[in-house]
Amino acid sequence: MRGITMNEDKKKQVEEVRNAEKRYRTVVEKRDLLNERANALRDERDSINKKRDEIAQEIKTLKTKRNELVEQMRIHKQKRDECHKRAKEMIESRRERKKGKYLNVAEGLEAAKSDLQNMETKQQTVPLTLEEENDLLDEIRAQYKNIEKLQKLFHEQTKIDIEIAEVGKSIEDLFKVAEEEHKLVVKLFEESQEYHEKIKPLADEVSHLINEANKKHQEVVKINERASYHHKRAVEMREKVIALKKERAQEIAEAKKIINEQNIAVKNALANEEMLNTIIEKSVDDLLKKKKITIG
Numbered sequence: 001m002r003g004i005t006m007n008e009d010k011k012k013q014v015e016e017v018r019n020a021e022k023r024y025r026t027v028v029e030k031r032d033l034l035n036e037r038a039n040a041l042r043d044e045r046d047s048i049n050k051k052r053d054e055i056a057q058e059i060k061t062l063k064t065k066r067n068e069l070v071e072q073m074r075i076h077k078q079k080r081d082e083c084h085k086r087a088k089e090m091i092e093s094r095r096e097r098k099k100g101k102y103l104n105v106a107e108g109l110e111a112a113k114s115d116l117q118n119m120e121t122k123q124q125t126v127p128l129t130l131e132e133e134n135d136l137l138d139e140i141r142a143q144y145k146n147i148e149k150l151q152k153l154f155h156e157q158t159k160i161d162i163e164i165a166e167v168g169k170s171i172e173d174l175f176k177v178a179e180e181e182h183k184l185v186v187k188l189f190e191e192s193q194e195y196h197e198k199i200k201p202l203a204d205e206v207s208h209l210i211n212e213a214n215k216k217h218q219e220v221v222k223i224n225e226r227a228s229y230h231h232k233r234a235v236e237m238r239e240k241v242i243a244l245k246k247e248r249a250q251e252i253a254e255a256k257k258i259i260n261e262q263n264i265a266v267k268n269a270l271a272n273e274e275m276l277n278t279i280i281e282k283s284v285d286d287l288l289k290k291k292k293i294t295i296g
Helices: 002-099 106-126 129-290
Strands: none
Touching: 002 129, 106 129
């Protein structure tokens, strides 16, 4: 009965080791499957990030071109505004110069010259008393001074007219330059907008890819947590399997030791039995020969 019980215990131990190994393999398989899934998701995430980086680089290139156009546009806009500013200043200067014009200076000068000519003709052709002639001479001298003043004013007015005309030409030129600069500003703005419109959908795609990559990463994290849990269980179960096998090995070693000891005892017993038989045979032989029998 004892032998039967020992055999049953051994079977239970063997079965326990097998079950432990089976559970260990199951956990390892789950861990490996989870790691494979995590690696696949990691590859998908990395692929998404690579595509995101490629699009981001494309956006960077487009932004650089757009910013270059915007900078050029800013320069031409500044030139346009400077031309407008200078034109307005010249218009104001021309207005101030026109305020300094003397109205009808040319007509006044012509009238004064005509009056002088009439007075000189009168002096030369009309008989006058001494007093009348002196008065006339005073008038002639005064008219000369008036004509001299009017001529000076006329020269100043002519100079102002020339300057006003020059300013007008400069104003016209400035407005032409400003118009050309404005056309460039509009053209550059439209080109920069084209690049901006290209950037927008790419930026939306990058945002979408970032969200997708984040989702994949979160999945990787969760699966890694599950894989780590199964790995920890696998390590614990492996240690248990090793412990069971070690315990089983120790029991087998002890059993072998007992068997060996029993074999030695049997051998010793058999050796003693052969020696006893030899002594008995010798004693019988001696007895037959009527000799003294000694055993031991």
